[in-house]
Amino acid sequence: MTPRPFSIIYTTFNEADVIERSLASVEGWSDDLQIVDSFSTDGTAELLAGRPDVRLVQRPYSGPSDQKNWAIARARHEWILLLDADELVTPELREEVDALRSVPDLQDAYWIRRTNFFMGRRIRYSGWRNDRVVRFFHRDRARYNDRQVHEEIEVAGLRVGQLNGRLEHYTFKNLDHFLDKTRRYARWKAADAADRTPRINLFHLLVKPGFRFFNQYVLKGGFLDGREGLVICYVLAYGVFLRYAYLLAERRNLRA
The missing domain is CATH 3.90.550.10 (Spore Coat Polysaccharide Biosynthesis Protein SpsA; Chain A)
Incomplete structure (x- = not known):
């Protein structure tokens, strides 16, 4: 054909x-x-x-x-x-x-x-x-x-x-691009997570970012990617923290 x-x-x-x-x-x-x-x-x-x-x-x-x-x-x-x-x-x-x-x-x-x-x-x-x-x-x-x-x-x-x-x-032109994209995605994910996250606590701000790093770096072998793997896993974990930090800040600002 x-x-x-x-x-x-x-x-x-x-x-x-x-x-x-x-x-x-x-x-x-x-x-x-x-x-x-x-x-x-x-x-x-x-x-x-x-x-x-x-x-x-x-x-x-x-x-x-x-x-x-x-x-x-x-x-x-x-x-x-x-x-x-x-x-x-x-x-x-x-x-x-x-x-x-x-x-x-x-x-x-x-x-x-x-x-x-x-x-x-x-x-x-x-x-x-x-x-x-x-x-x-x-x-x-x-x-x-x-x-x-x-x-x-x-x-x-x-x-x-x-x-x-x-x-x-x-995927990322340089480290600044990676960080900028992580911040932007964190803001968007905060909006997506708002309805299913009634309260922000230490679980969201500490445990979830920590588990994300452990999952990416240890369980999914990030350490095998050397220094680049460490940077990737750390920044991705930081993005999880930012997601809930943005959501918490937005809710506090609405109450002010």
Whole structure:
């Protein structure tokens, strides 16, 4: 059969320093490469506007799931590969997707594993060992949930397969970026946790961060990733502390 056409989607904000590398990994692959930009201020939109292979749209940002679902509904083709600007498609994954496009009966969506890099080093443990995401899926069957942090395709009721090829994920540009993202995610997670956390106590501020560090660094082998693993596990534990510290501060401010 003729290989199915498919769309490639990115959502971006201030990705000028990484987006071209990701685009190079999918160059010439799809006739519908859509990028939804949230009014970047670093020149991302200007950079992309000069590319004839990109269909650029700018749209205000209200959340990651809303932005992605909006783009999914406007894809020209039924099948979609959705990527982040800090992800690279490996040649093995590209070949596997091409082969899949000629299979008569596909699943509704497919998990893709990611190889993560931090501070110039591949991270094999630290809770990232089994990192995988649903990124190749049918436009009319898959949508993202409404989480503000770590949004995912809802797989309940879907037939979901697993691909062997991987994405390379350069998740944090530097330590400042990691810390900034941790703070931002902590604020968003505080909002998500508000309804199910009536009181904040030492369990939330001390035990939960401590267990997160122990889980990531010891149980999930963060110590095997050396100094980089220690940094990752410590910052992730700090993010748990911040989540409840932000929630506590917000509630105190409302009472003042």
